[in-house]
Amino acid sequence: MTGAAFTIAGKDLKERFRDRSAIMLAVVVPLGLAFILNLTLGPVTEQSFSTDVAVHDADGGAVAAGFGNMLADVEAAGFASMTDADTEAEARMLVDDHSVSTAYLLQEGLSVAVAANEEAKIVVVADPDQPIGAQVGRAIADGFASEVNAARLSVATALALGADDPEGLTEAALEVESPISLADAQTEGRGYDFTTFYATGIAVFFMFFTVQFGVLSIIDERENGTMPRLLVAPISRQSILVGKLLAAFLVGIASTVVLWLSTTFLMGAEWGASLIVVVLIVAGVAAAMGLTAAIATFAKTGEQAGAITAFVVVVFGMLGGTFFPVSRVSGAFSAISKATPHFWLMEGFRRSSAGEGVVNILPALGAILAFAIVLGSIGLVRSRDLVKHQ
Amino acid sequence: MADVVLECSNLRKEYGDLVAVDGVGFTIEEGETYGLLGPNGAGKTTTISMIAGLLDNDGGTAIVSGNEITTKSTTAKAVLGLVPQDLAIYPDLTARENLRFFGKLYGIDGSLDERVDEILAIIELSDRADDQTNEYSGGMKRRLNIGLGLLHKPDLLILDEPTVGVDPQSRNAILESVERLGSEGMAVLYTTHYMEEAERLCDRVGIIDEGTVVAEGTRRELVALVGERDRLHLELSGDAAAVADAVSAISDVESCSSAGSELEVVALNASRALPDVVLCVNDAGLDVHSVQVSEPDLESVFLHLTGKALRE
Numbered sequence: 276m277t278g279a280a281f282t283i284a285g286k287d288l289k290e291r292f293r294d295r296s297a298i299m300l301a302v303v304v305p306l307g308l309a310f311i312l313n314l315t316l317g318p319v320t321e322q323s324f325s326t327d328v329a330v331h332d333a334d335g336g337a338v339a340a341g342f343g344n345m346l347a348d349v350e351a352a353g354f355a356s357m358t359d360a361d362t363e364a365e366a367r368m369l370v371d372d373h374s375v376s377t378a379y380l381l382q383e384g385l386s387v388a389v390a391a392n393e394e395a396k397i398v399v400v401a402d403p404d405q406p407i408g409a410q411v412g413r414a415i416a417d418g419f420a421s422e423v424n425a426a427r428l429s430v431a432t433a434l435a436l437g438a439d440d441p442e443g444l445t446e447a448a449l450e451v452e453s454p455i456s457l458a459d460a461q462t463e464g465r466g467y468d469f470t471t472f473y474a475t476g477i478a479v480f481f482m483f484f485t486v487q488f489g490v491l492s493i494i495d496e497r498e499n500g501t502m503p504r505l506l507v508a509p510i511s512r513q514s515i516l517v518g519k520l521l522a523a524f525l526v527g528i529a530s531t532v533v534l535w536l537s538t539t540f541l542m543g544a545e546w547g548a549s550l551i552v553v554v555l556i557v558a559g560v561a562a563a564m565g566l567t568a569a570i571a572t573f574a575k576t577g578e579q580a581g582a583i584t585a586f587v588v589v590v591f592g593m594l595g596g597t598f599f600p601v602s603r604v605s606g607a608f609s610a611i612s613k614a615t616p617h618f619w620l621m622e623g624f625r626r627s628s629a630g631e632g633v634v635n636i637l638p639a640l641g642a643i644l645a646f647a648i649v650l651g652s653i654g655l656v657r658s659r660d661l662v663k664h665q
Numbered sequence: 666m667a668d669v670v671l672e673c674s675n676l677r678k679e680y681g682d683l684v685a686v687d688g689v690g691f692t693i694e695e696g697e698t699y700g701l702l703g704p705n706g707a708g709k710t711t712t713i714s715m716i717a718g719l720l721d722n723d724g725g726t727a728i729v730s731g732n733e734i735t736t737k738s739t740t741a742k743a744v745l746g747l748v749p750q751d752l753a754i755y756p757d758l759t760a761r762e763n764l765r766f767f768g769k770l771y772g773i774d775g776s777l778d779e780r781v782d783e784i785l786a787i788i789e790l791s792d793r794a795d796d797q798t799n800e801y802s803g804g805m806k807r808r809l810n811i812g813l814g815l816l817h818k819p820d821l822l823i824l825d826e827p828t829v830g831v832d833p834q835s836r837n838a839i840l841e842s843v844e845r846l847g848s849e850g851m852a853v854l855y856t857t858h859y860m861e862e863a864e865r866l867c868d869r870v871g872i873i874d875e876g877t878v879v880a881e882g883t884r885r886e887l888v889a890l891v892g893e894r895d896r897l898h899l900e901l902s903g904d905a906a907a908v909a910d911a912v913s914a915i916s917d918v919e920s921c922s923s924a925g926s927e928l929e930v931v932a933l934n935a936s937r938a939l940p941d942v943v944l945c946v947n948d949a950g951l952d953v954h955s956v957q958v959s960e961p962d963l964e965s966v967f968l969h970l971t972g973k974a975l976r977e
Binding site: 278279283286294499501503505509510663664 | 714717743751752756762772
């Protein structure tokens with residue numbers, strides 16, 4: 276059986292490599308897509324957010340100094356870059372020419388007004404063309420206003436209890452450090468940067484398209500009239516089936532490995548330890564073959580099989596998190612996600628990318644293998660029925 | 666006596682309530698071309714599918730070169746070749762690659778390249794051997810389709826309506842190939858619903874209808890079986906009644922009738938009787954203006970046996 280199976284697999288591979296559309300689907304399209312996503316969306320999501328702000332301090336008092344200190348903290352945390360404007364007009368000009376997203380105008384008498392418990396204002400000039408930066412700018416001012424109001428409340432309380440230095444109290448209150456501070460940090464153990472997410476997501480998504488040709492090639496043999504010639508050859512029917520599936524398996528492995536290596540060396544994706552990646556790829560291709568075989572064998576023609584498989588693979592791909600991360604979602608969507616092999620493959624690669632060891636990968640690997648065994652058995656039984664004379 | 670290559674008896678195939686093949690049996694000897702003649706749906710393809718090991722039969726046996734054939738019998742399959750009705754070649758492979766692929770499946774190892782070259786020469790595709798077959802004309806594809814069936818030098822070659830949808834030139838080339846195979850000693854089972862092909866190629870013919878072989882034999886045996894005779898229709902220069910009695914007396918003539926200047930002769934063998942009939946007419950002082958010879962063909966035999974035309 277082995278020799279005939281290898282001969283059939285060799286023939287199928289030769290046909291596959293001559294079919295340019297198959298190469299496109301297996302390697303060129305996914306790799307191109309990964310590159311495009313990395314180039315277009317990568318910089319947006321990879322970099323920490325930062326916005327430029329300008330400050331015109333016409334007050335020069337304790338409140339203005341407190342505001343300046345807070346902005347300095349924000350700047351130090353990397354969320355903003357601050358510019359001093361000598362005049363209000365200059366500050367407004369910086370907003371108008373989009374040099375900054377927000378300008379703060381600290382008007383004369385601000386600190387005195389705060390200390391006297393009178394109406395006090397920080398004017399925020401926002402650039403409508405930089406909505407996110409402007410929103411952050413407003414949030415910074417809001418945060419400071421809340422802090423000032425808390426200080427005013429403290430001062431008012433102190434005065435009511437008999438204190439007699441309102442300006443000193445105000446200054447002291449503003450100097451108290453906020454118990455909460457901002458810091459830019461990745462979720463611990465997340466390890467799934469944008470490039471790696473899309474590299475693995477696209478590889479998993481296209482893996483299911485690539486391997487479907489195994490069953491489709493059996494249907495093709497029937498439609499092209501070559502199945503009777505195979506069936507009258509002195510070989511077992513099992514060898515025909517094994518040859519077909521072997522070719523699809525090898526193509527699935529090869530295309531995913533090419534995507535793995537390409538995205539690693541050309542885009543800097545981090546899939547994780549090689550051995551774990553290889554094991555996940557092999558298990559994933561087996562599960563993908565099982566799924567596509569179980570589905571495609573319900574179709575009567577190759578065209579039907581291709582359409583049904585494509586529909587299921589796209590839906591499963593979306594549900595399973597190959598387009599956007601679903602590992603943190605909960606509820607019904609989470610349950611549905613986990614019912615797809617895509618989810619477990621993505622979970623496996625996520626953990627592998629985070630540098631987690633074999634033990635932590637095992638649940639995902641077990642789920643993938645379970646899919647491979649169950650769907651593969653269904654697919655195998657149903658595919659066997661295709662290898663006969665109609 | 667030549668060896669029997671195919672011996673099938675009482676073959677039966679049912680699809681639910683439908684009996685597609687019912688008790689079909691015949692033998693084919695080495696070097697013999699056997700035609701299975703019948704209209705579409707008569708059971709020809711189902712019969713050969715069982716003989717080729719594509720379908721399991723529900724009854725009866727088919728033995729090829731001493732090996733009973735089933736869907737699992739690789740030994741029997743190794744000695745038969747099939748040329749399916751539909752083209753069975755890979756369009757993305759070259760002719761050479763198609764031949765090499767099937768050659769490997771048939772276990773031709775050491776001499777594969779040599780054999781492939783031989784077949785390419787036989788089917789006259791040597792100069793296009795390394796072109797992908799999707800660039801071939803319909804006739805070239807048909808020739809390769811036949812070549813693939815011959816590759817492993819089978820004892821029995823089954824051709825299932827190989828000329829359906831083929832242009833006249835390619836059809837003639839195919840028929841010549843089949844004639845050559847028979848003369849080289851290969852047993853050939855040829856199914857067709859073209860009566861003229863069966864008459865040209867087949868040493869013996871089995872007429873199949875509604876899953877049953879209704880008659881079998883050489884063309885002449887089948888014609889004789891149904892009582893059909895050759896006919897001569899002559900247009901004479903004068904009253905034909907004057908020679909009718911004399912013509913009736915000729916040994917190969919069975920009967921003769923006249924109407925005006927027309928003479929209708931029923932003969933056991935028209936071609937043998939014709940010179941004597943013409944001589945007799947001349948002796949009576951008449952000239953023959955025209956002659957029409959009609960010999961009963963398998964079409965008329967089929968019509969006689971089944972009450973329907975072959976192409977129905």
